[in-house]
Amino acid sequence: MKTFCTILLISLLITCTLSADTRTVNDAIIDQMFDDFNLDTTTYKIEVLSNRLKKTELENEEISIKPLTLKDPLGLFTVIITIFDDGGKIESSQVRMRIRKFDSVLVATDRLKRHTPLTTSNTTIQKVEVTNLRNKSYYSLAETEGYRIKGTVQKSIPIT
Known part of the structure; x- marks a missing residue:
């Protein structure tokens, strides 16, 4: 039994070193x-x-x-x-x-309707997938000073 365990241990060590x-x-x-x-x-x-x-x-x-x-x-x-x-x-x-x-961009925290002004209460910065975005995304609320939403924006969607 002892030799069997020794052989098993040696074969396990050899397998681990080869696969490393x-x-x-x-x-x-x-x-x-x-x-x-x-x-x-x-x-x-x-x-x-x-x-x-x-x-x-x-x-x-x-x-x-x-x-x-x-x-x-x-x-x-x-x-x-x-x-x-x-x-x-x-x-x-x-x-x-x-x-x-993936990038940290400005996203909507709630569903935003048309002509809603962007504020700290309805937006936040989150890391989301930006692979398929066609328009420029915003990285801070300061970039959107005075902007209003042109169309409906769903919750957790990047603002572009």
């Missing part, structure tokens, strides 16, 4: 995206939607990212991922991801 050097391809892609595009981890969140790479884990391999478009990395974003090992190309495939941006 590996990382998943999706984690490596996300880390590389943050590095290549100088994205802040507190402001952006990246989610890999589809990955057609056959390789699922990386040990010593490196990856390179080539975007398919020249637009800013925001919303749905597609890149070509190439995996290299010792200077040689191992695999290349297209990867789709969703990049979401």
